[in-house]
Amino acid sequence: MKDFAECIAFLGQWGLFQQVVFFLLCASIMPNGFGAFTLVFLNDAPSHHCFIPDVNLTEEWQENIIPSKVVDGKREQSSCSRYRLDVVQNLSAQGFLPGRDVNLTELQQEGCVDGWSYSKDIYQSTIVSEFDLVCSEQWKQPFTSTVFFIGVLFGSFFSGQLSDRFGRKPVLFATMAVQTFFTFIQVFSVSWTMFTVLLFFNGLGQMSNFVGALVLGAETFTGNVRVLYSSLGTCLGFALGYMLLPLFAYFLRDWKSLLLVMSVPCLAYIPFWWFIPESPRWLLSQGRVEEAEAIVRKAAKWNKVQAPSVIFQGHSETKPGPKERASVLDLLRISHIRVMTLSLCFVSFTMTFGYYGLSFNTSRLHTNPYISCFFSAAVEVPAYISSWLALLYLPRRISVISTLLLGAVPLYFIQLVPPGHSNLSLALEMFGKYAITTGSSLMFAYIAELYPTVLRNTATGTCTTASRLGSCLAPILVELGTYFKFLPYITLGTMAIVAAFTALFLPESFGLPLPETMQQIHRRKRLKCPCLSGKETPKTAVFLDGPL
Template identity: 50%
Template structure:
């Protein structure tokens, strides 16, 4: 890692926060805004309006009284959504002059919605649910639609890092930014649910690839002091800004096609930032492209009104100059005992946080009150959460911060079950507090995980954690789907899982104030140290154990 330290020293002449760093950080963060509304637009695209079976106006010969009575009522007085009384039976009563009040309707046979459904248009002019009748026997397609999108996230998480390392951060950033914009634009013209899902999958791949490329580019260009803020709060704040802009778009664009078009158009304008965002000099240096890296840094110095050295890097600081280390892969995360338990624990924590965060975000349309305000509130609570994460990351132990935020989130979600039915405002408040504390944990886990893993395995490990996170994202829509069986079930399940993750996080090593580990042997021991090292079999394990014993 000497070459990495040399890079920091050789570029220190730029300063921490000059005009170049400010402009570049702002532009990179702006490219993250579409991820905020693109990732959660399904809240409005796939919301289910109130609906009931359609009774054809020019169908069976029914009087107005029998037409109005053709839909059975639930116990709370709402029309049944998936069945109606058999129209041929009602026609016999109608032609005989019998009134609905004279008949025991509970004894009248029922049938499905053979002629389709009619939807309440007071909130939405159209959603994909009303467009393709994703209700009743087809309602399983609604959570599947969201899961397909996050399956794209899973594939994109796997591919984006390799593409970014191979072709560069900048080109992957803008190719995927253009891809997510183009796929969303084509979705506007989808004429089938299947075509919509295929494009949604491709859009999910582009969204996460764009986010990760921008995140890495911003982190690599920032100085260590600024990088801490960028990785824990800066990039997340602009994601939250996009999240808060989503309900504003949706409020004025009530048709799902127009909503997609409205949030897609700005993406084309962002492509013009190609001429203002440079490639990562770190990546160029790792590829041996020293002249290009120096040219970018000299332009930065000119913008900062600083005189750059004539020669910034030595010829040996190319990709061969970086310390050569043994190549590791994802299997090594389970092979060595001093990293195995930590990886499994982190995967569970990442997966659980993703389930809770996305499930609470998708649930905003089901909360009492307006869907638009609830969605805005859900995004707004993330703003202070990111600032608090940054402050705690600078001052507080990682393990206790993670466990405390998860315990708080699990507690508030479980307490929701105790709220009386009439106190809707209290239930919404508790859910938002749970979302707030879970957002703190979500923002915290990225930087915390990077500190726990050694340099020789850090990129691979972060990719594995991200994939575990995406598995949770794929599962989250089905957690909300459990509302169809019990309104309390999603909260109970999320509360229990998050509380378990909090307990498990207490077993993770502490990294606050510790130097970043460079090798597996330098990793910090966790609370289960004796159990971890009891079964060492390899020479690498024995070396790691001895190193920990010395510490």
């Protein structure tokens, strides 16, 4: 029986069909980059202080009713307290002047009982100013981000299993619809609780369609086009959406307008349904040979080539047997697959923890959050190009270990930077993010190469779910950094070192085709990468794709 790549070799690797599917799938990922970091702006806290109602106060007392203190050489007003208004009114009426007749340090203070006044220098409104998520309610800021990523976690886990059962295409479009619908509905939130609940459901579709698009493309394309798509294509689509975010946020300074821009244009993706096909590999794994052949024949017409009378010779029109019906339990049932899965989960967790931790923290490194966000997004472009080149020419395991170590070193060095050299700290952090982003991009393709078709999306979804635990914890780690500046760097650097050691237990997939069955995974346990050993892959290993 011919493998998949041989069966469709007559199509070529880069005809009109592949080009259309390639760019449409990449375009479908752009909203993920746009939406993943929207909370950087939606959840940011503008400068604020206690609101002072219109009462009869002298100009001197109006200017001094908010307590102030010196922070890092600058005098800042208190955000959560003011001098007791009734006392100040009485002193003002008697003609006492602050600082001359009255020692301000001895005056009683009170909380912001009349609410807060928010600066509009940067934002017209955020959910923080809309729902007063400050002072005693400040814990809701990182918790909001965590709830979003918990939704991403659940979506990644269940979408993978649903995709393996019902197909890549329907789950891809269903998760895109979920993300678009709940982003739009959030505009009408009347409370923080309502916004957060809707944000959870928004998260269910946020990265699920990214994983669905990644696996669908990885199974549709062959050869170097598959590598190009799995690394550079999908990730550049994400990065482009990420870089557009600060641009739109700059011109739309209120949170509701930004959510509308995120959701309404996504209706343009509806026509994609008629151009993006189901994965032929998945159809073959389900015994639906005629449907797989119909897709390939359509591709042949688009590419203007002649299809053979029988394309998938040797594939029967029957459902796969019980052994080919893999489930999430197959990731843990067999010892070597269990070790591989647990190692991949931990490495993915560390990569994502570092990626989101540095992404959210980088936005605080510049006084202008729009510039900070753009720099954080722009550094991903060279990272994804590096990932693509590594996938083409370097072994996977060595690449992953190298990126983890390269990411850890600058994070440790940040602690040694003398005060006043903020640009050096920024450069080190951006280099750390560059390395971690490169590794994160590698992991998507690496995981997809290690598992068979019947288990690939479940495995990818499971590893992505584990990684999403890192994104859930990242906002909390960044918030703790306000109490100890170097805690995020020490934590992320140490975890990267441990993950690099864990990656030593992963198998190599460089130069090996995509496996199709569980039996091929068992055989691969004993295989060495032909590119490293100089030996050819044993003929007993029959896979469904050509070499990379």
